[in-house]
Amino acid sequence: MAIQRKHTMFHSTIVEADPDTVWSVVRDALQVVQIVSGPAAKDVGWADGGAVERVPSRYDFTLVFCDGLVQQEVAGRSEVDRSQTYRAIAPTTGVDAYVATIRVREITNDPARSYFEWSRELTIAEDHDPETVEGIITMMEKQTDAIRDHFAAPKN
Secondary structure: OOOOOEEEEEEEEEEOOOHHHHHHHHOOHHHHHHHHHHHHEEEEEEEOOOOOOOOOEEEEEEEOOOOEEEEEEEEEEEOOOOEEEEEEOOOEOOEEEEEEEEEEEEOOOOOOOEEEEEEEEEEEOOOOOHHHHHHHHHHHHOHHHHHHHHHOOOOO
């Protein structure tokens, strides 16, 4: 995969839960990290007095595969639009800058389901390790599916 200095990603999916149910979970950045990363992230927690109800609010976690500390902050949230923007506050594992927005939208003709979207922009470090950055991008490409799967009905 050719890595560009600015890497933009957009992923979306249909979630088998109503928008309020999905939003009540994904508005909490720590729950999102745990859902999308599972055992690939450790030491997930709020930092510097951060909390789910506080914006801006800092949180940290460590990527297990490279032991890289990720420091991010919830930078903005709209309860009305069910959207949240967060950003990296320090460079980590080959990424100089990172900003992302998640949104949960209703599906007009199907109120029991939601449209979930995740847009991200990464600025890759000049001296990045290509394997590490490719690993991060590959991991991110699967995270929207993890949100979808979290809300899926249990399989019998």
